[in-house]
Amino acid sequence: MKLELRGITKRFGAMVANDKVSLTVQPGEIHCLLGENGAGKSTLMNVLYGLYQADEGEILLDDEVQKFAGPGEAMAAGIGMVHQHFMLIPVFTVAENVILGHEPTKFGGVLDLKQARDKVRELSNRFGFDIDPDAIVGELPVGVQQRVEIIKALISDAKVLVFDEPTAVLTPQETDELMAIMKQLRQAGHAIVFITHKLREVKEVADRITVLRLGKVVGEAKPTDTAEQLASMMVGRAVDLDVNKGAPKLGKKAFVVEGLNAWNEAGTQVLFDVSLDVHEGEILVIAGVQGNGQTELTEVILGAHARTTGKVSLDDQDLLGKSIKQILDLGLGFVPEDRTQDGLVGEFTIAENLILDRSDRKPFAKGPSIQPKVVREFAQEKLKQYDIRAQSIDSTAKQLSGGNQQKVVLARELSRDLRLLVASQPTRGLDVGSIEFVHDQIIAARDSGIPVVIVATELDEATQLGDRIAVMYRGKIVGIVPADTPRTVLGQMMAGVA
């Protein structure tokens, strides 16, 4: 089935999310939709899927104009979607999830789960998925859940398949497997739309590439174009994708973790005998698929985790058992993985967020009272220094874009006298420009002689930023390797194979 979008415009209030976007996808073709966060890719696909109604333009399937009042109609017309955030009910079984919305029934509306199971098995076998139809979805690994999403789209006989940022949650191995599946689907004659901002994947599977920027189509690109060319189209200016960093000037071993075990609130052990060390002037990247203990490890370092055994020390001072405040005072800079949740107070202004950690001490406070003048001057200075794009220092944090929010967090954390910087997925969800900036700041911190620990879930970031890479899997350190270790080896380590 051929899919054509003609002049789609979608506005949210004054904001134009899609501006006369046109796109054609042929059957048996993988068409990449490339663009940064906020370029309007997801909006466009939600219009296609009937979740949003376009203000202008039309959708055509095999040259016939379609009108979708809701996702149900889009599905019925043959459009299937593999959502970035899986649209699966965690407590339901695979079979129940897959039939939801078009359930086969027996007499009197009774669910025919047997038919559902058979269909899941058949599709699962055809694509080599190996999925048990009776498994509870929430208990399956993320990669398998995604296959359930794919089966869900295929079972309703979708001819046009949309993959919305499908690799964001996958290990490198799983990503490779997904690419293979997409090629298989292309072979079977499906028209595939692949939304992503990862250039490597685009170059591997795309037949054609359409680049979106700020809601507009900026042009088509070829899979043979270089990564730099694609990135420049995405961003609208020349970009340097390489991280510029010199050889590390190592000082003494400053941060040491030895035999660290930790348990969560439910009493399950989450860290097993973790040992690592970081020298002054060195970046150690903790690589791994999300949810393998990295969050807990950073929480232990911060002092936010109570049930631990082992040893964590900074400059020969033991950190375990100390309060968060004491640890921060020893010189820890901490960039949490969820900046909106843990890094900032959304309702507070930029100025207030910038002094959250030192609101009780000089020069920002005198006795019990905050010194507004000092706070404002400090904020003005940081705004300039970190190029935070905001209307003023009185804008609230939640009005900022993700990149600018992260700059506020970095500005706050880096403006103390640091002895250790811990940053968890510091570039998650940021645009290419902000990523460059954040990377530069981290490298500057390292070059100033601070030991740095970065948690990264993307291999590219891990290899570019790290001087050494520690791979975590299921709460254990699988190994600590040099940054020039081949991707395949790292990928296997992340999957717990090696």
Place this chain on the structure above:
Amino acid sequence: MRQSRKASITMLALAVFSFVLWAMAPATATTIKVATDSDIIKLPDFNVSPMLVSAISAIVMLGVALFVGWLAVKKNRKAPRWAIVLFGLAFVVQALVLLFSGKTMTISDLLRGSLVLAVPLIFGSMAGVLSERVGVVNIAIEGQLLAGAFTSALIASITHSLWLGLVGALIAGAAVSWILAVFSIKYVVDQIIVGVVLNVLVIGLTSFFFSTVMQANQSVFNSPPRFDSIAIPLLSQIPVLGPMLFTQTAIVYLMYVALAAVYFFMFKTRWGLRVRAVGEYPLAADTVGIKVYRTRYISVVIGGALAGLGGAAFTLGSVGAFGDKMTNGAGYIALAALIFGRWNPILAALAGLLFGFAQNLQYVLTAVGSPVPSELLLMLPYALTVVAVAGLVGKVTGPASAGKPYIKS
């Protein structure tokens, strides 16, 4: 790990308490009357010694507590369900035998009364299941029960028809839940607040009309007919269970049907799957073309109608007239039963039965003249509930999106 240890510590404490009761047990025997006149097989009455029963119970409880503790520490496993049931049973038997020491305990009365008192709770918990499974927290069960009680009494009095009274109860309950639905689904008001406000509103309205209309003219507006007990042939003659389950009013039989239907629809049909999907993850349901708002309205309103029937059980099923604020918190107990029963209609009904039993026990004990002060007895069911839920059941998770409005972008 911590949960299972907590359970065993709770159990140990109760087991020690049980030993204390054993030490204090009176020597006078308890007579247990099992048979009723209509039974097919007549079981004889028998006497038991509170000392002996206490001893057995205390030892069983200690044994179970130690076993659960051993499982927790050595195997890091949770207490198995049979152990919790056995433990509870031992405790209840001991308590009963002690409380009825020197008196006659008529099992069939105890059980039959329990079910009668549980009927509104079970209807209420079904309303809770239908509402919360689809993602709307229903604090307003109390208001739905009260509205059903009032309306059924009024309409049955005027029309002299029990069945029209029931229809009135259905509509009244549905109306209250419809308001809940509109405010929580359409106007996205906090569901807890709407629920509480609705309860207060219904109390106010019924109290007002009770004092201005009903009391002024009792014979016309507040003297509805009452459902008679119908003994179902054969089934009602089963010893012990027969009189409890099958010598009841039409409302109770209606409840059986409703319970089976709610369970069946919720877990076996297309409609139920969609209801549960909406209650767990409305956006996912929306993306497969399920109408989230409509599903929510329908399920909440049907639930309210069932709660209305539960209200009618107060007036047309037992008392025979409406009384001011007569539901007396039953809606909140139904809510507790819902959570205790993990949002499963059958388990919630069993929990409701347990609460009904505790309430009835207090009536029966007062009637036979137990030496324990009735105020203390009144407290017993709720104290036991707290112990049971906090110590033994532990954390239960309800439908993921309950209480969260779904806002379509």
